[in-house]
Amino acid sequence: MRQSRLLTKTKKEAPSDEVAKNAQLLIQAGYIYKNMAGAYSFLPLGLRVIEKINNIIREEMNSIGGQEMYMPSLQEDRLWKLTDRWSDENVDVWFKSELQAGGQVGFGWTHEEVVTDIMRQYVSSYKDLPFSAYQIQTKFRNEVRAKSGIMRTREFWMKDLYSFCATQEQHDEFYEAAAKAYERIFDRIGIGEKTYKTFASGGAFSKFSHEYQTLAEAGEDIVYVNEKKGIAINEEVLGEADLSELGVTREELVEAKSIEVGNIFSLGTKFSEAIGLTFKDEKGENRPVIMGSYGIGPARSMGTVVDLLSDEKGIVWPESIAPFRVHLVALNTDDQEVKDWADGIYTVLQKEGVEVLYDDRDARPGEKFADSDLLGIPYRVVASRKGKEQGTFEVVTRKTGEVRNLSEEELLADFDDEE
RNA sequence: CGGGGUGUAGCAUAGUGGUAGUGUACUCGGUUUGGGACCGAGUGGUCCGGGUUCGAUUCCCGGCUCCCCGACCA
Numbered sequence: 001m002r003q004s005r006l007l008t009k010t011k012k013e014a015p016s017d018e019v020a021k022n023a024q025l026l027i028q029a030g031y032i033y034k035n036m037a038g039a040y041s042f043l044p045l046g047l048r049v050i051e052k053i054n055n056i057i058r059e060e061m062n063s064i065g066g067q068e069m070y071m072p073s074l075q076e077d078r079l080w081k082l083t084d085r086w087s088d089e090n091v092d093v094w095f096k097s098e099l100q101a102g103g104q105v106g107f108g109w110t111h112e113e114v115v116t117d118i119m120r121q122y123v124s125s126y127k128d129l130p131f132s133a134y135q136i137q138t139k140f141r142n143e144v145r146a147k148s149g150i151m152r153t154r155e156f157w158m159k160d161l162y163s164f165c166a167t168q169e170q171h172d173e174f175y176e177a178a179a180k181a182y183e184r185i186f187d188r189i190g191i192g193e194k195t196y197k198t199f200a201s202g203g204a205f206s207k208f209s210h211e212y213q214t215l216a217e218a219g220e221d222i223v224y225v226n227e228k229k230g231i232a233i234n235e236e237v238l239g240e241a242d243l244s245e246l247g248v249t250r251e252e253l254v255e256a257k258s259i260e261v262g263n264i265f266s267l268g269t270k271f272s273e274a275i276g277l278t279f280k281d282e283k284g285e286n287r288p289v290i291m292g293s294y295g296i297g298p299a300r301s302m303g304t305v306v307d308l309l310s311d312e313k314g315i316v317w318p319e320s321i322a323p324f325r326v327h328l329v330a331l332n333t334d335d336q337e338v339k340d341w342a343d344g345i346y347t348v349l350q351k352e353g354v355e356v357l358y359d360d361r362d363a364r365p366g367e368k369f370a371d372s373d374l375l376g377i378p379y380r381v382v383a384s385r386k387g388k389e390q391g392t393f394e395v396v397t398r399k400t401g402e403v404r405n406l407s408e409e410e411l412l413a414d415f416d417d418e419e
Numbered sequence: 420c421g422g423g424g425u426g427u428a429g430c431a432u433a434g435u436g437g438u439a440g441u442g443u444a445c446u447c448g449g450u451u452u453g454g455g456a457c458c459g460a461g462u463g464g465u466c467c468g469g470g471u472u473c474g475a476u477u478c479c480c481g482g483c484u485c486c487c488c489g490a491c492c493a
Contacts, residue, residue, distance in 0.1 A: 012443060012455070013431050017485050037485060091493070110493085144420060144491065152492085203493080220492095265493095331453060366454035373454095384453070394453095 001324070003359040006030075008043045010371045021218060022303035023149025025315050029374045031323075038146025038154035042299075045375075048323035050157065053298045054136050056188045056320065057159050060181040064174070066134045066161050071114050073138055077104045079113040083274045093141040095154075107140035112293055115162045116271045123289060126166045126281050130174060134161030136298065148220060150303040151259065157299055163292040166279060171266065171290045178264055178294050182212055185296065186261065190305055190318030195261065196232035198223050199246060205268020207245070208237065212262035212296075218307045219257035226252050259304050262296040315376030316399050324357040326415065327377035329368050331384035333360070342383035345393065345408065349381075354415045356381075373398070381411065 008030030018024045018034070026032045031046035042050055058068065080086035086106070088094060095107040108114065115133065123129065139158045146154055161178070165171040179197060186195040191214050198213040213223045213232055225232045226248055233246065233253060243250060269288035272278065278286045302321070309316045319325060326349060330342035339360075346358045357377060359368050372380050382394040392405040395414070406414060 009444090011430060016431065017425085019486065034485090085493075092491075093493095141492085145487095145489095147487085260492095334452070364452055364454085364456065366452095366456080369454050371455085382453080386453080 001357050003357055004361045006044065006357070008045060010374055018149060020147075020149035020151065020303075020307075021310065022151065022306040025306055025310055025374070026150070026303075029315060029376070032150065038143060038152070040150055040153060040299075045323045046302075049302055049317070049321050050298055052321040052323075053189055053301055054157075054159070057136065057185055057296060057298065060185045060188075061132075061134050061159070061161055064132070064177045064181050066132045068135065069133050070135050070137060071108070071111050071118070073108050073140060075106050075108045075114060077106065079117055079275065080106065083113055083271060085113070093143065095140045095142050109139050109141045110293075110295075111135070111137075111160055112162065112267065112271045112291075113275060116275045116277050116291070119164060119289070120275065120277050123164065123277060123279050126279055129164055129166040129279060129289065130170045132161055132163040132174065132178075134159060134294075148218065148303075150299045151218075152220070153299070156297060159296045159298060161294040163294070164277075165290045165292075166281065166287070168290060171292060175264065175266060175292055178292070179210065182262055182264065182294070182296070186212060186214070186301075188320050189301055190320060191261070191301070191308055194308060196223065196225060196230065196258075198232040198234055198258075199237055199242075200234035200263070201236040202266060203268075204270060206266035209263060209265040211260050213258035214261050214304050214308065215256050215258050216304060216307050217257055219259040221258045221260050223256055223258045224250075224253035225256050226254070232256075232258070259300070259307070261301050261304055262294075264294045265292060267291040267293055310376070313370075314374030317376045317378060319378045322376070322378050324355045324377050325379060326354055326356040327359065327372050327375065327380045328356050329359045329372055329380055329382050331365050331368070331382060333362055335385055338383070338385045338388055341388045345381070345383055345411070348408070348412065349415070352412055352415065379415075 010030055011028045014024040014028045018027060023034070026046060027034065031043060031049065033041040033043055035041055077086050085091050093109050097105055099105055136157060136159045138155060140155050143152060143154050146152055163171065163174045163178070165174060183192065183197070186192045194216065195212050195214040198211040199208045200211050202208040211234060213221060215225065223232045223234060224238060229248065231246065231248060238250070269290060271291055272288040277289045279289060281287050305318065305321065306315055309318070328342065328346055328349065330339065332338045342360070346356065349356045359372065361368070376398060378398050380396040380398065382396070387393055392407055393411050395404045395406055395411065396402070
């Protein structure tokens with residue numbers, strides 16, 4: 001992608017109406033645009049990051065057998081009345097509307113009811129179980145107060161996976177596999193070290209549920225952490241009985257701010273019983289399906305990465321989710337020979353399949369470097385007059401600042417190592 | 420939803436009851452080219468509604484917006 005053609009531009013100053021670092025940097029660098037409080041557009045750069053995150057999530061969900069599908073935002077009131085989650089008294093985040101043809105609809109803020117209803121048609125025997133299905137889809141929640149940039153919005157992507165099992169053993173096994181997959185996801189997007197599987201209250205069908213909480217100053221949650229034991233606990237389950245069951249004491253836990261990037265939850269038979277999702281077991285008896293739900297917010301994860309990994313110069317993307325792997329910066333572009341040299345390596349890198357953003361703009365070096373730092377692409381490759389004379393490109397690692405001067409062959413070899 | 424703050428050009432900001440200023444961005448001309456360079460010229464603005472006033476961007480009332488704190492977040 002040629003930066004001169006990229007539809008967004010960086011700004012010299014951060015927007016004054018954002019305090020959250022994630023929003024300040026992402027807006028300043030041209031990744032996102034705020035349309036209203038709690039509703040952001042993802043511009044080409046931002047969408048590339050989201051897609052990378054989504055693909056990592058997909059790979060990990062597929063690896064535990066999840067099958068991707070897609071369910072509508074528009075949902076009829078009927079199903080939600082079955083679980084007593086339609087009324088505004090019980091659920092205060094609904095966006096609702098009326099059908100012109102008559103009848104009420106809501107914009108989905110989660111999909112347990114819908115997916116359970118769908119599966120009634122495809123589950124009839126224990127032989128159909130277990131399985132799991134997921135989607136990456138837009139949720140709507142009528143938050144009274146949107147805040148913290150892209151961390152708490154009224155419209156957002158969510159990966160929501162639902163598991164369907166015949167027995168508690170099946171469910172527990174899948175739940176553990178899902179927990180492992182979540183850890184791999186947060187590792188891969190670069191926040192694994194700071195992300196804790198956190199014990200939270202479990203609801204009617206399990207002792208605990210689990211939140212994935214990333215320790216961060218910008219967090220709006222509070223968790224109690226024991227780093228040595230790798231355990232974190234939500235204040236909901238900070239009672240003596242719960243703590244002793246988890247094998248920790250209150251004294252060894254440290255209070256910390258955190259961001260909830262995901263959660264996994266055992267649902268038991270709450271939804272299957274209410275909506276009538278049953279199967280015949282080996283004895284021919286009807287039994288309700290045992291379910292679980294597993295959520296991750298891709299945009300919130302993206303914001304967490306920005307909050308956690310950026311420095312005073314701007315964003316620092318991990319390679320796994322950077323919008324491009326290489327930022328090719330051409331200097332001395334008034335010199336046609338240097339320009340051709342830069343164009344040449346751009347073409348070669350593209351041919352080699354390296355994702356490259358090419359700053360071919362006719363701008364001064366300082367501006368280009370400042371923009372490059374702000375954008376946070378992992379490797380900056382500088383093509384300049386000086387470099388051309390020496391036959392090398394300067395390669396700067398954004399995260400460490402390490403500088404190397406590589407020939408074209410060395411450069412290509414460096415970016416050739418497919419993982 | 421309670422409390423506090425805010426609203427002036429694409430962005431960031433100053434100011435005044437009487438022609439709205441600066442930086443940046445943008446356009447044009449010239450110089451410049453390894454860390455947001457410089458000179459000159461130019462385009463572009465007072466959240467909405469009402470009131471007071473000869474005159475309101477400024478004062479008053481109402482609304483809306485965005486941000487923050489709190490509450491909320493199955």
